[in-house]
Amino acid sequence: MSMKDCLPPMMMKKRPARVLSVQASGHQLLPADAARFMLFFLAAIFFSLLSFAQQDANYLKVITERSAKIINTLGVQDSTHYNQALQTVVLQYAAINEIHEEAKAATQQAKANSTNTAALRVQLQAIELKKKNLLAAKHQSYLQQLHAVLTPAQVEQVKDGMTYKVFPNTYAAYLDMIQQLTAVQKAKIYDWLKEAREEAMDAESSDKKHAVFGKYKGRINNYLSAEGYDLKKETEAWQQRLKAKAK
Structure with missing residues (x-):
């Protein structure tokens, strides 16, 4: 892009060869003042660019x-x-x-x-x-x-890497939290999280990427609840196991 492309329309108009005065702030500027004013204006544009x-x-x-x-x-x-x-x-x-x-x-x-x-x-x-x-x-x-x-x-x-490893980490967490998951249930969770990763790759920020996974985790939790799991109890038991391992 050239400097001309960046200039406002008013600065791209053809001017007469001799500039007598420039109106600014209600005052007439003499030729020397007009030149200084124009240099200042161009400098402002340059530093903005x-x-x-x-x-x-x-x-x-x-x-x-x-x-x-x-x-x-x-x-x-x-x-x-x-x-x-x-x-x-x-x-x-x-x-x-x-x-x-x-x-x-x-x-x-x-x-x-x-x-x-x-x-x-x-x-x-x-x-x-x-x-x-x-x-x-x-x-x-x-x-x-x-x-x-x-x-x-x-x-x-x-x-x-683009999605902060949320897919493998979350999948591992589900398997660790509910250790009695069936092969079918594991596959369902895996496929949903994999789909979430593909969508999250195209999100514009970290928050938006995590929000995509949050949406899919909600879907997974609803599925597991429908499968008969008490997620509150499973989560509490899992937290207790993690605390025990940390000791």
Whole structure:
């Protein structure tokens, strides 16, 4: 993007060759003052753009470090594959953020411009559907790129790294809490938590990722209750066993 692209429309208009005065704060500025005023105005824009660039640089640094922590646990020996995997994860974080931010901006604009509740509801549904479709497409291409340079086991590790290992930790907790679970019940819990991980990978923040797992854990708890388990008693007994192990 050029500096011209960043300037407000008023600064892109063609001006006469000789500037006699500039109106500011109700006062006429002499040519020298006008030049100083314009330099100050351009400087303000420059530092504003610099601030935005710095924010982008800071965000890139954060997601690069976050991605490196994940990739560094995989034991990738090939430097080319390592760099490709790292770049793929970084770009995925950036893409997820961009999709969510664009949807958020579109939602705010729709709410600000709409005076019809029914029409707004339809518009918001369309925005949400577009976001969902974009995330799904990016999710699929992301996994394809990872599988091109990583083993299936390493891809699983990347997924767990992006979701704070909530899937394996929660699954292990359920098995430890209710040790009499049947094979069918274990499979059901496993599949739901795995599905939660796929959805959580596309969430825009840590809180949103954990919220996805919270939704699925609610589903699992309802299922287990329907299967005849008293989750309150199971949880209390489990906590007692954990305390006993810690002694």
